[in-house]
Amino acid sequence: MQNDDAYVAGEIEAKWQRFWNENATNSLDLDRVERPYFNLMMYPYPSAEGLHVGNLYAFTGADINGRYQRLRGEDVFEPIGFDAFGIHSENHALKVGVHPTELIPSNIANFERQLRRAGLMYDWTRTVDTTDPAYYRWTQWLFLQLYRAGLAEKKEAPVNWCPSCKTVLANEQVIAGRCERCGTAVGQRMLSQWFFKITKYSDRLLDNLEWIDWSETTKTAQRNWIGRSQGARLWFPIGKPGVADSSTASGRERAIEVFTTRPDTIFGATFLVLSPEHPLVDQVTTSDRAEEVSTYRAATAAQDLTERRKVERAKTGVFTGGVALNPATGQQIPIWIADYVLMDYGTGAIMSVPAHDQRDYEFATDFGLPIMPVVAPASLVEGEGDLTALSFDLGSEAFLEHTPDEILINSGRFSGMQADDGGQAIVGWLAERDLAEAAVNYRLHDWCISRQRYWGPPIPIVYCESCGTVPVPDEDLPVVLPYVEDFRPDIGGVSPLARAEEFYRVDCPECGGEARRETDVSDTFLDSAWYFLRYPSTEFDDRPFDDARTRTWLPVASYIGGEEHSVLHLLYSRFLIMVLHDIGILGFEEPYKRFRKHGLLIKEGAKISKSRGNVVLPDDYVERYGADTFRTYLMFLGPYQEGGDFRDRGIAGPERFLYRLWDSVTAAAASGDGGVEPDTDVEKALHRTIKRVTEDFDSLAYNTAIAALMEYVNALRAEARSPTLAEVRPLVIMLSPLAPHIAEELWERMGEEPSLFDTARWPSYDPALLEEAEVDIPVQVNGKLRATVRVGRGASQEVVQEAALRDENVRRHVESGDIRKVIHVPDRLINLVVG
RNA sequence: GCCGGAGUGGCGGAACUGGCAGACGCGCCGGACUCAAAAUCCGGUGGGAGCAAUCCCUUGAGGGUUCGAGUCCCUCCUCCGGCACCA
Numbered sequence: 001m002q003n004d005d006a007y008v009a010g011e012i013e014a015k016w017q018r019f020w021n022e023n024a025t026n027s028l029d030l031d032r033v034e035r036p037y038f039n040l041m042m043y044p045y046p047s048a049e050g051l052h053v054g055n056l057y058a059f060t061g062a063d064i065n066g067r068y069q070r071l072r073g074e075d076v077f078e079p080i081g082f083d084a085f086g087i088h089s090e091n092h093a094l095k096v097g098v099h100p101t102e103l104i105p106s107n108i109a110n111f112e113r114q115l116r117r118a119g120l121m122y123d124w125t126r127t128v129d130t131t132d133p134a135y136y137r138w139t140q141w142l143f144l145q146l147y148r149a150g151l152a153e154k155k156e157a158p159v160n161w162c163p164s165c166k167t168v169l170a171n172e173q174v175i176a177g178r179c180e181r182c183g184t185a186v187g188q189r190m191l192s193q194w195f196f197k198i199t200k201y202s203d204r205l206l207d208n209l210e211w212i213d214w215s216e217t218t219k220t221a222q223r224n225w226i227g228r229s230q231g232a233r234l235w236f237p238i239g240k241p242g243v244a245d246s247s248t249a250s251g252r253e254r255a256i257e258v259f260t261t262r263p264d265t266i267f268g269a270t271f272l273v274l275s276p277e278h279p280l281v282d283q284v285t286t287s288d289r290a291e292e293v294s295t296y297r298a299a300t301a302a303q304d305l306t307e308r309r310k311v312e313r314a315k316t317g318v319f320t321g322g323v324a325l326n327p328a329t330g331q332q333i334p335i336w337i338a339d340y341v342l343m344d345y346g347t348g349a350i351m352s353v354p355a356h357d358q359r360d361y362e363f364a365t366d367f368g369l370p371i372m373p374v375v376a377p378a379s380l381v382e383g384e385g386d387l388t389a390l391s392f393d394l395g396s397e398a399f400l401e402h403t404p405d406e407i408l409i410n411s412g413r414f415s416g417m418q419a420d421d422g423g424q425a426i427v428g429w430l431a432e433r434d435l436a437e438a439a440v441n442y443r444l445h446d447w448c449i450s451r452q453r454y455w456g457p458p459i460p461i462v463y464c465e466s467c468g469t470v471p472v473p474d475e476d477l478p479v480v481l482p483y484v485e486d487f488r489p490d491i492g493g494v495s496p497l498a499r500a501e502e503f504y505r506v507d508c509p510e511c512g513g514e515a516r517r518e519t520d521v522s523d524t525f526l527d528s529a530w531y532f533l534r535y536p537s538t539e540f541d542d543r544p545f546d547d548a549r550t551r552t553w554l555p556v557a558s559y560i561g562g563e564e565h566s567v568l569h570l571l572y573s574r575f576l577i578m579v580l581h582d583i584g585i586l587g588f589e590e591p592y593k594r595f596r597k598h599g600l601l602i603k604e605g606a607k608i609s610k611s612r613g614n615v616v617l618p619d620d621y622v623e624r625y626g627a628d629t630f631r632t633y634l635m636f637l638g639p640y641q642e643g644g645d646f647r648d649r650g651i652a653g654p655e656r657f658l659y660r661l662w663d664s665v666t667a668a669a670a671s672g673d674g675g676v677e678p679d680t681d682v683e684k685a686l687h688r689t690i691k692r693v694t695e696d697f698d699s700l701a702y703n704t705a706i707a708a709l710m711e712y713v714n715a716l717r718a719e720a721r722s723p724t725l726a727e728v729r730p731l732v733i734m735l736s737p738l739a740p741h742i743a744e745e746l747w748e749r750m751g752e753e754p755s756l757f758d759t760a761r762w763p764s765y766d767p768a769l770l771e772e773a774e775v776d777i778p779v780q781v782n783g784k785l786r787a788t789v790r791v792g793r794g795a796s797q798e799v800v801q802e803a804a805l806r807d808e809n810v811r812r813h814v815e816s817g818d819i820r821k822v823i824h825v826p827d828r829l830i831n832l833v834v835g
Numbered sequence: 836g837c838c839g840g841a842g843u844g845g846c847g848g849a850a851c852u853g854g855c856a857g858a859c860g861c862g863c864c865g866g867a868c869u870c871a872a873a874a875u876c877c878g879g880u881g882g883g884a885g886c887a888a889u890c891c892c893u894u895g896a897g898g899g900u901u902c903g904a905g906u907c908c909c910u911c912c913u914c915c916g917g918c919a920c921c922a
Binding site for chain 2: 176216217220221222223224225227229231258259260261262273308309310311312313315338339340341342344345346347349350351352353357358359360362441443563566567600636637638639642644645646647649650651652653654656657659695703704706707708709710711714776777778779780782783784785788808809812820821822823825828829831832833
């Protein structure tokens, strides 16, 4: 039989989406708010394929938080935008042969359609599109802010070069030696590029992690990326064989600087190794070794970066013929070059301590260099007389333990000291001759932001013969990206814009003379480093962000996004906001008050990817089951912050749940509250549910929140009567963040004023109702469960024990001996220990 | 190698500060409705022994702490993520 009142998702969802649009339900007056709550989610790259189920998973979880906070009385601002510049978009445009200026608008339109259909609470009056000149004008302005603050500089440096994308990449965009975008092995080139000096902020980026409220895994990833190492810089004077004298050696002139985390091992440094690219190589190389050295350097230069950085590879290297003085021992030690020493970490040179570094050990073994242990466990050298001339057998590898109970040996007057203390003492001692200082080294590099590509904001700089590097004046912004027919990248490392003469030929803003524009564009990650600042100020075209608006809405209250951006976007935007804070533009230095990563969605145990052919298209599911069911299903799959496994069959659960809930609520709407006595059991169940759902929503535990709602609906259905409105009204409110359309419809059918999100308030629970008058106490005998007894809440041990001993099964197990001990946890458990 | 996170039924996953392991859902089995099927509804469902009451086993493996361990400690294995010839 056809039920007129049946739940038809498609119709209901269309109805409420229309309602939200017509009534501007999801827009708010940003200047008239009491409790601003900026609910941010990572804006998508608008791909041609359309919205990915992973996008929707991310957005839905964030949207639920936004709707929940709104019901709790927050003034929630939930915007969305499009990260439409960048290599990703451009590569796709190249592939399909359509100009990005045509492609992007249609992709964005498609995304918007899909997002609207999915029932997200976006304020569509405030979107951001990074390719809009009204937006990137301010991206360029930000570049100039950094330039003026001395934090942007152009320098010749070895940079990562992707031969397929034909552009440089930031370190953060090189994953395991390969291009983040296309997977091609990345090489190195010396090019003149614009860098942002993010390394100046290393310590602050690290230190603030202590107090910001972020997912712990994301913080860890950032810590690893910044890679702070505590140690020392040491200088090894370059010596001519037979000439230099350790007793007089001092100062840093003509010395090789190394960084080490283990200055305590310097007495064991038996040779130095320079990176083949090191600038002092020519200086130390003797004429008889010159040919071999240059051959080796050429071979290294020709090598693939991925290949070079493989740990398992056998060590190679050559002797330069040069020697240096070990400033601690006074001995001459040979200087080698080897490609296992990297120019882009530390100083590009190392002191080699083969006894206590596995790499150095292998190198020394292969090339017959001396190995001298200088650190030993205290237990090993106990009772030995002269620690200054002691050795021990290393076996076939370096001794690396580095525990507090190790002492120095073979280390002159430092022998016998605890290793770390000794290290400090040695640094102090060498510092007297200006040959050492305590130092910190970072893995983090300056952020290379130049891209030799087309699809990005032109870097707003002009080069003039007489004035040099000249920033484009603010009033001349934006430097509009010109339409060029042929936007293909150039193998020679020049931007496509370098072929557009009408673009780059320009008068110098200072002297009016002939000048040339910078033809590189900036990295997409600069666009996304600040987009959230723009959302509250989209209507202002004379400023990037309005002061008052920014004070009201920022920093962001809640940010939710994928972990893949732990070290790219999230690090860059923290850096940028710190800079803007320091130059007095912003009043805060961390952009996101709370950040939570969402998990990864997989399908039937496998990663979702195009190559696997298991891509899930949200449109199909939304069409078939409705957005509400699909949203609920996605959130039910597993803990939101850990991800879930998408299985087609599973969607039946949430689907049935919504049908049953619909039936219960429409039945209540039909019968009303009249004539039914309040049922204390149902009431208690309701209050328990409110507590659980509230706590779960606070911690983004949507899967268990849904389970709690299911249990409550099951409890309602177990009653012989129809539920009352009082029993279902809070249920509908709690459901609404998950399934907003059906909730609106039921809210209206219950006689309430739409929109629910304006007229409803999140329910509260009465703690008194959570407490049962009687509780079931598990009874254990020797830790094994033997019965449960029902006693009054707060019953004493005597009462519980007596009740327990009335149970036949318990008596049987106690019979065997005396009760020696009783563990009673009030209202929880009793354990009789029988011996 | 270093740093994080995780291993629980046939499956996805629950379990607060150490206190009834397996919530909720999928699937499966049985029943009702139906000429039949789908849908829906009701009941069952970790493994083993037993007619049953009940008992034994069970949270990656092995030890330990405890009256009591999925949860804490030690050793190990596997998987996922980050970093990685990083000095």
